[in-house]
Amino acid sequence: MKKIIYVLAAFMAIAFVNSCETLEVAPPNNITDEQIQEMLRGGDESVQKLILDVVGSGLQGNFNMAGAHWTGYSSYPLNSQVDQDFLMNMRGNDVLLGTLATASSGHENAYQLIKTYSLAINTYPYYALCATMLTNANKALLYLTPEAAEAGAAAKKYRGQALAVRAYAYLQLMERFCPAYTNGGKDGKGMPIYKDYGINDPAPISSATDTYKFILDDLKEAVTDLSATGYTAEPKDIDLGVAQYLLARAALWYGDWNTCIGAAKDLVAHYPDFIQEQYYGAKDKDFTAYCAGTKDLKSENNAFIVLDHNPEVIMGFVNGDGSNTYPNSFRNVFAAGMAGDGQEAPRIDSRLYSEIDDNDYRKDNYSTTSANYTYIVDASKKEDVRMIPEQANLKFAATMCKGTDVRNHELSCDNVIFRSSEVYLMLAEAYAQSGQDGPAKSTLNILLAARTRSGAPVLTCDNYSSMKGMTALQMVELQTRIEMWCENGLEFYNNKRWNIDVDRTGSTNHYRTSETLKVSEMTLQMCIDETSTNDHWAD
Amino acid sequence: MGKKFLTLALALFVLCAQAFAQSTVSGRVTDESGEPLVEANVIIKGTLTGTTTNLDGYWTLPNVKSGTVLEFSSIGFATQSVTVGSKKTINVVLKSDALFLNDAIVVGYGSTKRKDLTGSITQIDNKILAMQNTSSASKALEGAVPGLIYASVDAQPGNDAGLRVRGLGSTSANYSNALVIIDGSPAQGDNPLSQMNQEDIASITVLKDAASTAIYGSRGANGVIIITTKSGTSGRTKITFQARTGWNTVGTYKMGQVDNAAGIYEYVWKSIYNSYRYGVNGTGGPVLDKTTGEYVTNVKNPNVSDADAALFASQHLFNYIGSTTDFSRNTLGNYMAYNVPGAIYNPDGTSSAASSTMTGAYLVGTDGKINPDAKLLYNDTYADALLKTGIRQQYDISASGGNDKEDHYLSLGYLTDPSYVPNSNFQRITGRAKINANLFKWMKAGTNISFSRTKTNYMGTYWAGRNSGSNQGSIPRFVNGHTPIIPFYSHDADGNIIYDANGDAVRNYLTNSTYSPLGQTQSNYGSTDIRYALDNDVRSDLTTTLNTRSFLEIPFLEHFSYRVDLAYDKISDMMTRYYNGTTGRAAGMGGYFGKRSYETEVLNIQDRLNYTQDFKKHHIDAMALYEYSGWEQEQVSWGSYDEFIPGFLAAGNFVGRYGGAGSAPNPGYGHDIERMKSYLGRANYIYAEKYYLSASIRCDGSSKFRKDNRWGTFWSVGGGWRFTEEPFMKELKESWFTNGKLRASYGLIGNQNGIGRYQTYRTWGYSTAYKLVTNGTGQPTGSDYRLSMGGLVNTDLTWEKTKTFDVGLDMTFLNRIDVTLDYYNRVTGNSQFAQPVSFLATGQNTLPRNIAEITNRGVEIDINADIIRTKDWRWNVAFNASHYTTKLTDLPADAIPAHVEGLPDGTWEDNSGAWSSAGGSQQSASVYLRGIGRDWYNLYMFKYAGVDDNTGLPMYWHRVTEADHTAGKYSDTSVGGSVKTNNYANASKYEVGSAIPDLAGGFNTNLRYKNWDLGAQFAYQLGGKFFSRNYAEYLYNCVDAQMYKMMFVSKKVKGHTWTTENTGTKFPMQWYPAGNTSYFSGTSTNGGDWSFTDMSLFSASYLRLKNITIGYTAPKVFLSKINLDKVISSLRFFASADNLFILSAAKAVDPSMSASGGYNDVDSYTFPNMRTYTVGVNVDF
Known part of the structure; x- marks a missing residue:
């Protein structure tokens, strides 16, 4: 009997003494959520502050996203904010891409105004970029609560930044996927609102009004939270200027003119200086010399490529610190990228070019002749000779990339995200939209004065040759198209607000003129990935 | 009193003396025909004591008590018991038991007799394994077991093949491997079957249904493979020695590509001819007519006459680049393998791109044929230089024996198994000691310790996964990727090999290494001196494995026993990577050297109570068991680059940090843990057998x-x-229906393989910016720390559950023919599936949830027949076949990914299918169309529609859509109908069949005549589809092949492409690949992203002769003549060959490499299976 007892005791001892806790195996290699929560609950303020500081850092990356593979393909042309915006630049009246003989890329497809690009099966990247921004913001806001913000200056700053990112995500969603609020979208749908990060059930679709209110609320709080931070000198900072810019832009889209004016005025007060003429792109007068190789322009001397001489930058990234080379590849006709060696130089529509006043030095930013240019296309200095057509932009051109004194295949550059000229134009528009033509023109005059060719009479709304007879709003529209040409897809989105169809008939250099794009066709269909996972879209 | 006491004492003494009287008993064991049975067991019943018969069937056992019961047994014969009486000689005739009804079959946590099985189990005898020359027992299982799914993936010795049972146990197919149990404990290291000596394996048992696998609970969902090693048998110690040596050569690797220089030049000539004569608008190719949306060519209105085009092609063979005005070196790379008398070379182009226009005489004449006066200058190939025959050697020695106190099995083994690529090989040293002892009457104990040290040298030059594909260091890529116009060695103007100052042949890999009258010759692929890289680069895994299995067993009461098993495995693996600094991958960084060390510990404890009792006709056995399993691994890595002394693999010889070409460029550390606890019980009841x-x-x-x-x-x-035991079957049983059993089982089995170790934990990333930007790492700035929250996790994830029903019929006819039939239905519910969720709502596209259901349904048949059984002849034939389907049977509607226009309702395109745990790698392209009711491997591809006779271009099937009709296109075809188009952009995908074969299995035959034996093993597959990337990208591609350095077109293509004179061909018109031309290749629709057509989709049917072995056992007389009969009890010589041939749908297509249709497990430039020839000798002492 003893033996039986011993045996059973041994069996039971081995079988049940071993604790079930041995099956609690947290990831040994990484910090777990539970550990973070425990630290936050721990009461050690220094530790909590450390966590909140690092949770909020890095949010600025959301303003210049690149490298994401929205569709699983690394080479997909919509993997970055820059590319998404650039493709929208192609879908307007004012920009054409290379020539019929040379253009064949995905960018050229956008230029063809292919309607299916707006269909639900193709718009996922436009959605995913915004959803990523929203996720990043909400992740940080889980910890950057109002209470945390009240408790510490750093948390307050980061909360303001996260709110700005969230608002920008929703603002872009509205700009892309909804009709313009001030042009038919007022009574329409907005977006499902998610304020918290987690396994959320699909939310009902808020109205456009409620969505804009949510955006503006976020931005107003962001402005408050960032007031102590103020306007910083670091271009990549999500500072008060960025929050005010977004507030002005969102208010403009929402039709809240006063809010827009308030935010824009605060901004322009902090950005009184403009890009000087000599740094405002390459000049046509030197074009043949650049092509012949007898003259060079360093990127450092083009304010659109390097930030050193760009006092307008509200937000930007410098090479090596968050910038990417896409802008230089897409737009610099002298670089070994798509615009240059790829022969897809963005060119200006002849109709817009003709409206630039002769005393406006921005007219110098477009070639008046064609010429061959020799590109260095790889490290072995292999050369390609390509023809640059006339009316190719020189606005974003330089023969030497940032940091070099020779022509090579590199594409290094800084990135301008938001700049103050656009704010002057938004301010002018808000004045004009609210019936304040005088302040609108006064504001425009500040910009026009800055763009007057050296030695010429100062340009104003009254003497700008092509603006005769225009309303204040039309003047704003024209100057926005000229000043912000080929930047951030602005023309496409503004056309939605200003009710301007894309119709290229009458242009002397557009080579795709048979297709048009109605304003109603500029609203992207919400992607199928979203509508199939949130049944409320069918409501 | 005294007398009585003395009388009693005397009587007792006599009785005791009688009782303990011991004597030597001997005899002979034969079968019913009088043939001696060799190695039959003669065991004293209830003990471990016994012996085995010799070659003549004789046995001798000393010290046998009178009254002892001896058990005589032999595989294939019914066990017989004989009580020892006064006779000193006992001759026994064992009756054949073709069903092996009484054979012990290993099952989960124990064994049983074959006749008592209720589950679906197949056991493979070690003789089947012993015949084959593989480094892994896994590769011997191809076709050996009905229902066992096999994927060899590659030819690398030392890699296990993928094995799974009866389809997929999970929608997480990557992880659906069968559980491998070695001597009772799960094997949890990499390639466990390569790490052990096959000669140590006594049997392999495959458990397939719920009744047999449920005892392994959550680990048995994909089937269980139980490996049992040999044990000692009582009796005289037997020493067995085996030596085998042979040759490993490349298997079928030639794909039927054009393999002579003349053919290549002629092919290119034709392409240039076509481009020049029929190209549109000077493009040298077709052009899209934007009005019709179709491509056009000038075949109806040629640009020039036939004579002009022919002359142009002859003149510009080497410098046509798609233009009629600009000429420079083309894809022939200026390689001139012939001396063309009278030829004049007129230079065009500049510097390295320069080439020549030929005049005077042409290499390829205006008739499109090679100039008969041209003299071939060289024909050395990469295959000759890089593929070598390797010498395979294997030596094994073992000793087994025992007595009534203990038994033992000891072995040592050595194997060196090279592949046909010189630096790819496998070396293994193994040792095993297995000892069981009756320590006391009430306690048994045993231990089984094995040790192995293996070194697997992979092709040192490549850095991809198992199937090296088009990786720059892949040797098959160099072998099949260079046409014969590219010599391996540098040649001078006379065609002679150039030698350096040391007298070594200079290899041709850099620009202008070989003379050409046309201009500079182009470099080889990657400008790599592949031979140097092959000789110097290192990619090796050194693995030492210690396996221990120990047990203690205590019988108590009459029918109970208590047993504790402890298994401890320690696996140390050191990966070494070295890429030389001279050529190849790390040439730009001065060489790279990296190390990664894995230390793995596995602990398994089993604590069990057993009960067994027989009473009258009843048998009951039961078991209760607790099991703990712990797995823990740590890895440390280091890497550096930029060497001082080439090839000196010392840390001090490298100075680069935080960068490099290997898998461990940065110092790293990792730690992983996985644990399981289990409680289980089992009971069996048998009535009257x-x-x-x-x-x-x-x-x-x-x-x-x-x-x-x-x-x-x-x-x-x-x-x-067992219905043949019923009285009403008595007559049949005694005549021809020897045995019949109907069995059925049902059960629920779990699976967790597809779930990551920490998948239910959200983790945070901690990062910073660095002062020193050296590949992103270095010294933190101290001010830019970031803490990023990981993605959402589903903390509710739980077990996948498989419900398995099996019904089987075991039958034996005429005591010779054994037939097993099985039908099964396996339904895996709760299967983990990445459910699409709103990105806005959750920040990610999918969440893993237990929501899918996948069903495997199939039938199996296994036949084993002793066709001839006479004294001199014995012939056995075995055959098995299985048919199964694997279908998705349930998925919530909201889990189906977003519907794309054109797809059938409820379906989506998917790419998941790689058998990554078996070495496959996931491709990004969606190649399956999935939906409820559809086969899991339902291939979805573009379909080639033949040649457009108006243009000579390939056509593709297009499915008409509503949008087509709205646009006024294809109005005479209804929506959903199909039309042909030559515009690749309009091609539609179609369901083109399943990768799963209709039938798969194998058959074996063994023939013995007197002292000769002959065995052959085949594996086969019928039906199913297999996609060959080789054929799609190269062999059947009429345009896109880069003529001089990629695999060239098939012989089936050359001369059989569409021409204006030869319409009705399978292959479209050839074009010279200028510019963006991939759209009309016919094998793909746009040349990228795996947009291949079904032109290279083949039947997955194949037949392989896995092994053929012939042996001769020396007769006793011979041993006696040479006076070795006292020392050697058996001497056998044999010769054996593995993988002698494979018959398949196309040359060098081997569907056994993939179970997913070839898409995910097999890349281009496959690493084909080896062919092995060996001779050997077995000696028993």
């Missing part, structure tokens, strides 16, 4: 799941009915 019932239950707790979902309970019930 006629009715069988069994049941098992197992409760598993896994560290992969959170507390609330951690435990899963799995169970099975099974029953059997």
Whole structure:
């Protein structure tokens, strides 16, 4: 009997003494959520502050996203904010891409105004970029609560930044996927609102009004939270200027003119200086010399490529610190990228070019002749000779990339995200939209004065040759198209607000003129990935 | 009193003396025909004491008590018991038992007799394994077991093949591997079957249904493969020595590509001819007519006459680049393999791109044929230089024996198994000691310790996964990727090999290494001196494995026993990577040297109570068991680059940090843990060896799941009915129906393989910016720390559950023909599936949830027949076949990914299918169309529609859509109907069949005549589809092949492409590949992203002769003549060949490499299976 007892005791001892806790195996290699929560609950303020500081850092990356593979393909042309915006630049009246003989890329497809690009099966990247921004913001806001913000200056700053990112995500969603609020979208749908990060059930679709209110609320709080931070000198900072810019832009889209004016005025007060003429792109007068190789322009001397001489930058990234080379590849006709060696130089529509006043030095930013240019296309200095057509932009051109004194295949550059000229134009528009033509023109005059060719009479709304007879709003529209040409897809989105169809008939250099794009066709269909996972879209 | 006492004492003494009287007993064991049975067991019943018969069937056993019961047994014969009486000689005739009814079959946590099985189990004898020359027993299982799914993936010695049972146990197919149990404990290291000596394996048992696998609970969902090693047998110690040596050569690797220089030049000539004569608008190719949306060519209105085009092609063979005005070196790379008398070379182009226009005489004449006066200058090939025959050697020695106190089995083994690529090989040293002892009457103990040291040298030059594909260092890529116009060695103007100052032949890999009258010759692929890289680069895994299995068993009461098993495995693996600094991958960084060390510990404890009792006609056995399994691994890595002394693999010889070409460029450390606890029980009841019932239950707790979902309970019930034991079957049984059993089982089995170790934990990333920007790492700035939250996790994830029903019929006819039939239905519910969710709502596209259901349904047949059984002849034939389907049978509607226009309702395109745990790698392209009711491997591809006779271009099928009709296109075809188009952009995908074969299995035959034996093993597959990337990208591609350095077109293509004179061909018109031309290749629709057509989709049918072996056993007389009969009890010589041939749908297509249709497990430039020839000798002492 003893033996039986011993045996059973041994069996039971081995079988049940071993604790079930041995099956609690947290990831040994990484910090777990539970550990973070425990630290936050721990009461050690220094530790909590450390966590909140690092949770909020890095949010600025959301303003210049690149490298994401929205569709699983690394080479997909919509993997970055820059590319998404650039493709929208192609879908307007004012920009054409290379020539019929040379253009064949995905960018050229956008230029063809292919309607299916707006269909639900193709718009996922436009959605995913915004959803990523929203996720990043909400992740940080889980910890950057109002209470945390009240408790510490750093948390307050980061909360303001996260709110700005969230608002920008929703603002872009509205700009892309909804009709313009001030042009038919007022009574329409907005977006499902998610304020918290987690396994959320699909939310009902808020109205456009409620969505804009949510955006503006976020931005107003962001402005408050960032007031102590103020306007910083670091271009990549999500500072008060960025929050005010977004507030002005969102208010403009929402039709809240006063809010827009308030935010824009605060901004322009902090950005009184403009890009000087000599740094405002390459000049046509030197074009043949650049092509012949007898003259060079360093990127450092083009304010659109390097930030050193760009006092307008509200937000930007410098090479090596968050910038990417896409802008230089897409737009610099002298670089070994798509615009240059790829022969897809963005060119200006002849109709817009003709409206630039002769005393406006921005007219110098477009070639008046064609010429061959020799590109260095790889490290072995292999050369390609390509023809640059006339009316190719020189606005974003330089023969030497940032940091070099020779022509090579590199594409290094800084990135301008938001700049103050656009704010002057938004301010002018808000004045004009609210019936304040005088302040609108006064504001425009500040910009026009800055763009007057050296030695010429100062340009104003009254003497700008092509603006005769225009309303204040039309003047704003024209100057926005000229000043912000080929930047951030602005023309496409503004056309939605200003009710301007894309119709290229009458242009002397557009080579795709048979297709048009109605304003109603500029609203992207919400992607199928979203509508199939949130049944409320069918409501 | 005294007398009585003395009388009694005397009587007792006599009785005792009689009782303990011991004497030597001997005899002979034969079969019914009088043929001696060799190695039959003669065991004293109830003990481990015994012996085996010799070659003549004789046996001798000393010290046998009178009254002892001896058991005589031999595989294939019914066991017989004989009580020892006064006779000193006992001759026994064993009756054949073709069914092996009484053979012990290893099952989960124990063994049983074959006749008592209620589950579906196949056991493979070690003789089948012993015949084959593989480094892994896994590769011997191809076609050996009905229902066993096999993927060899590559030819690398030392890699296990992928094995799974009866389809997929999970929609997480990557991880659906069978559980491998070695001597009772799960094998949890990499390539466990390569790490052990096949000669140590006594048997392999494959458990397939719920009744047999449920006892393994959550681990048995994909089937269980139980490896049992040999044990000692009582009696005289027997020493066995085996030596085998042979040759490993490349298997079928030639794909039927054009393999002579003349053919290549002629092919290119034709392409240039076509481009020049029929190209549109000077493009040298077709052009899209934007009005019709179709491509056009000038075949109806040629640009020039036939004579002009022919002359142009002859003149510009080497410098046509798609233009009629600009000429420079083309894809022939200026390689001129001939001396063309009278030829004049007129230079065009500049510097390295320069080439020449030929005049005077042409290499390829205006008739498109090679100039008959041209003299071939060289024909050395990469295959000749890089593929070598390797010498395979294997030596094994073992000793086994024992007595009534203990038994032992000891072995040592050595194997060197090279592949046909010189630096790819496998070396293994193994040792095993297995000892069981009756320590006391009340306690048994045993231990089984094995050690192995293996070194696997992979092709040192490549850095991809198992199937090296088009990786720049892949040797098959160099072999098949260079046409014969590219010599391996540098040649001078006379065609002679150039030698350096040391007298070594200079290799041709850099620009202008070989003379050409046309201009500079182009470099080889990657400008790599592949031979140097092959000789110097290192990619090796040095693995030492210590396996220990120990047990203690205590019988108590009469029918109970208590047993504790402890298994401890220690696996140390050191990966070494070295890429030389001279050529190849790390040439730009001065060489790279990296190390990664893995230390793995596995602990398994089993604590069990057994009960067994027979009374009257009843048999009951039961078991209760607790099991703990712990797995823990740590890895440390280091890497550096920029060497001082080439090839000196010392840390001090490298100075680069935080960068490099290997898998461990940065110092790293990792730690992983996985644990399981299980409680299980099983009971079997047998009545009169006629009715069988069994049941098992197992409760598993896994560290992969959170507390609330951690435990899963799995169970099975099974029953059997040996109807031939019924009285009404008596007549049949005695005449021809020897045995018949009907069995059925049902059960629930779990699976957690597809769930990551920490998948239910959200983790945070901690990062910073660095002062020193050296590949992103270095010294933190101290001010830019970031803490990023990981993605959402589903903490509710839990077990996948497979419900398995199996019904089987075991029959034996005429005591010779054994037939087993099985039908099964396996339904895996709760299967983990990445459910699409709103990105806005959650920040990610999918969340893993237990929502899918996948069903495997199939039938199997296994036949084993002793066709001839006479004194001199014995012929056995075995055949097995299985048919199964694997279908998705349930998925919530909201889990189906977003509907794309054109797809059938409820379907989506998917790419998941790689068998990554077997070495496959996931491709990004969607190649399957999935939906409820559809086969899991339902291939979805573009379809080639033949040649457009108006243009000579390939056509593709297009499915008409509403949008087409709206646009006024294809109005005479209804929506959903199909039309042909030559515009690749309009091609539609179609369901083109399943990768799963209709039938798969194998057949074996063994023939013995007197002292000669002959055995052959075949594996086959019928039906199913297999996609060959080689054919799609190269062999059948009429345009896109880069003529001089990629694999060239098939011989089936050359001369059989569409021309204006030869219409009605399978292959479209050739074009010179200028510019963006991939759209009309016919094998793909746009040349990228795996947009291939079904032109290179083949039947997955194949037949392989896995092994053929012939042996001769020296007769006793011979041994006696040479006076070795006292020392050697058996001497056998044999010769053997593996993988002698494979018959398949196309040359060098080997569907056994992939179970997913070739898409995910097999890349281009496959690493084809080896062919092995060996001779050997077995000696028993």
